[in-house]
Amino acid sequence: MTALPALWMxxxxxxxxxxxxxxIMHMVLPWHRDEYPPLPDEDGVMDAxxxxxxxxxxxxxxxxxxxxxxxxxxxxxxxxxxxxxxxxVLPNGxxxxxxSLGMWFVYVLVVSVLAxxxxxxxxxxxxxxxxxxxxAGTVAFIGYSVALWQMxxxxxxxxxxxxxATIDGLLYGLVTAGVFGWLWP
Numbered sequence: 001m002t003a004l005p006a007l008w009m010x011x012x013x014x015x016x017x018x019x020x021x022x023x024i025m026h027m028v029l030p031w032h033r034d035e036y037p038p039l040p041d042e043d044g045v046m047d048a049x050x051x052x053x054x055x056x057x058x059x060x061x062x063x064x065x066x067x068x069x070x071x072x073x074x075x076x077x078x079x080x081x082x083x084x085x086x087x088x089v090l091p092n093g094x095x096x097x098x099x100s101l102g103m104w105f106v107y108v109l110v111v112s113v114l115a116x117x118x119x120x121x122x123x124x125x126x127x128x129x130x131x132x133x134x135x136a137g138t139v140a141f142i143g144y145s146v147a148l149w150q151m152x153x154x155x156x157x158x159x160x161x162x163x164x165a166t167i168d169g170l171l172y173g174l175v176t177a178g179v180f181g182w183l184w185p
Contacts, residue, residue, distance in 0.1 A: 014179035111143035137177025145169030
């Protein structure tokens with residue numbers, strides 16, 4: 001067993017490394033640029049929705065109020081006529097990238113702490129690089145990727161987008177694994 005405080009260096013370095021790699025993947029490479037195509041008649045859709053002043057949040061359209069409503073012919077007709085969608089409404093104005101990047105770094109740091117905790121609980125200081133690499137990388141990959149697939153299962157999120165995000169998570173897991181193997185006490 002390796003105590004968590006002894007792992008502060010691989011935690012911090014792996015978090016910074018993953019943050020840098022993810023920034024390059026999202027801001028420099030074209031890997032994610034085509035994931036969210038515009039709606040047909042985007043301006044018309046925005047013009048139609050704007051007067052409704054929909055507050056930021058997640059919505060399902062149409063949405064039944066109960067299981068009884070869900071089974072009703074009227075709700076079945078709404079589903080048949082469409083559109084059927086899960087909609088996330090963001091606040092108006094430019095995105096606050098500083099806030100998002102800050103929250104992303106905290107998330108990356110949490111994944112690194114969890115990888116350190118589980119790897120440290122399983123192996124001692126001085127453990128072989130490959131053993132540390134496999135365990136830390138697996139934990140980090142799970143932290144970055146596995147839960148993404150719930151959105152495909154339950155909300156029909158694009159499989160292509162989710163595969164790309166899973167590949168990102170694999171890369172982040174490998175970066176975390178490499179740093180942990182390299183800096184393991």
